[in-house]
Amino acid sequence: MPSIHIPRPWRLPERLATPEPVFLNRRQVVASLGLGALTMALPWSAGCAEPGGGTEGAAAGRGQTEPALGDRFANLFPARRNDGYDYGGRPPTAEATAATHNNFYEFTTDKAGVWELARRYPLPEPWTIEVVGLVKKVRTLSLDDLFKVAPLEERLYRFRCVEAWAMQVPWTGYPLRALIDHLEPLGAATHVRFVSLLDKDNLVGQREQPWYPWPYYEGLRLDEARHELAFVVLGSYGHALPMQHGAPVRLAIPWKYGYKGPKSFVRIEFTDRQPATFWNDLQPREYGFFSNVDPGKPHPRWSQARETDIGTAEKRPTLLYNGYEQAASLYGGDEV
Ligand SMILES: Nc1nc2c(c(=O)[nH]1)N[C@H]1C(S)=C(S)[C@@H](COP(=O)(O)O)O[C@H]1N2
Numbered sequence: 001m002p003s004i005h006i007p008r009p010w011r012l013p014e015r016l017a018t019p020e021p022v023f024l025n026r027r028q029v030v031a032s033l034g035l036g037a038l039t040m041a042l043p044w045s046a047g048c049a050e051p052g053g054g055t056e057g058a059a060a061g062r063g064q065t066e067p068a069l070g071d072r073f074a075n076l077f078p079a080r081r082n083d084g085y086d087y088g089g090r091p092p093t094a095e096a097t098a099a100t101h102n103n104f105y106e107f108t109t110d111k112a113g114v115w116e117l118a119r120r121y122p123l124p125e126p127w128t129i130e131v132v133g134l135v136k137k138v139r140t141l142s143l144d145d146l147f148k149v150a151p152l153e154e155r156l157y158r159f160r161c162v163e164a165w166a167m168q169v170p171w172t173g174y175p176l177r178a179l180i181d182h183l184e185p186l187g188a189a190t191h192v193r194f195v196s197l198l199d200k201d202n203l204v205g206q207r208e209q210p211w212y213p214w215p216y217y218e219g220l221r222l223d224e225a226r227h228e229l230a231f232v233v234l235g236s237y238g239h240a241l242p243m244q245h246g247a248p249v250r251l252a253i254p255w256k257y258g259y260k261g262p263k264s265f266v267r268i269e270f271t272d273r274q275p276a277t278f279w280n281d282l283q284p285r286e287y288g289f290f291s292n293v294d295p296g297k298p299h300p301r302w303s304q305a306r307e308t309d310i311g312t313a314e315k316r317p318t319l320l321y322n323g324y325e326q327a328a329s330l331y332g333g334d335e336v
């Protein structure tokens with residue numbers, strides 16, 4: 001893939017969006033909507049964060065963090081904090097900052113714009129999750145099933161996007177291992193695949209960006225999925241998830257780049273081969289299947305040696321496995 005020169009303003013909405021035709025299409029779309037100036041005025045770029053919690057959250061005010069499920073399951077929150085996963089010295093990112101800086105391309109590639117589209121999204125009800133493939137029993141999980149697979153706990157996790165921004169988020173959920181054990185994959189299963197929501201009628205980013213292979217899909221090797229750090233996320237900041245963070249359920253795989261955590265998934269499939277993934281299919285030289293955070297492996301178009309905290313604007317060295325050295329035992333060293 002030749003290196004692609006992206007003009008500076010275009011680094012603002014998204015550095016992930018890569019194939020040149022994609023970039024050109026999007027530029028045309030945005031130009032045709034007359035949004036060029038608006039885009040350029042966005043307050044944050046990967047290289048230049050607002051200090052002190054960011055202006056986005058403060059300006060946006062209330063209404064940006066309401067759980068997409070309303071009061072449903074409110075009795076399960078806040079869950080007990082499990083301090084075993086805290087990292088000293090890094091406080092949580094302000095909720096409003098995390099809730100107004102999102103990658104959720106089903107809505108828009110404009111990070112500061114996701115939350116407003118997302119809060120108006122009519123979450124399909126009843127939400128169900130198909131469980132298929134190499135599993136003892138193919139079935140459909142309801143949210144009632146999903147919320148009671150294991151007791152909820154809160155973990156303050158570091159989060160590192162491949163675009164070199166980072167934050168700390170208190171997620172609520174339970175280990176992915178508990179869900180997998182509950183679903184009883186067959187012995188032949190080696191991998192698990194997740195597929196996000198498809199809803200072209202209501203997800204404007206799916207409708208207006210047909211060059212992406214919707215719906216979003218991701219996957220993990222089964223031993224990765226069973227690692228104690230891999231987390232099924234049902235809430236953030238002490239309540240059920242707001243839509244922009246991937247309501248009603250997403251994953252957090254804290255030692256990997258953020259795109260390995262699919263949001264709003266509706267399907268889980270157990271397989272005996274490494275599944276294709278959305279970003280790897282789009283740009284295989286830039287986004288591998290494993291995608292473990294590694295300061296020594298530059299992205300072809302930028303360094304991964306440092307990261308910028310979206311709350312404080314601090315630039316700091318990136319840590320191998322995002323600091324989660326417990327994950328290292330999963331790997332032989334040549335995974336990409
Ligand atoms: N379905 C879906 N899941 C997704 C994405 C997406 O666009 N669609 N973006 C990924 C990327 S690139 C990141 S960095 C995180 C962002 O999560 P956050 O917005 O909750 O911080 O979600 C990941 N999961």
Ligand SMILES: [Mo]
Binds near residue numbers: 103160162163258259
């Ligand atoms: Mo990301």
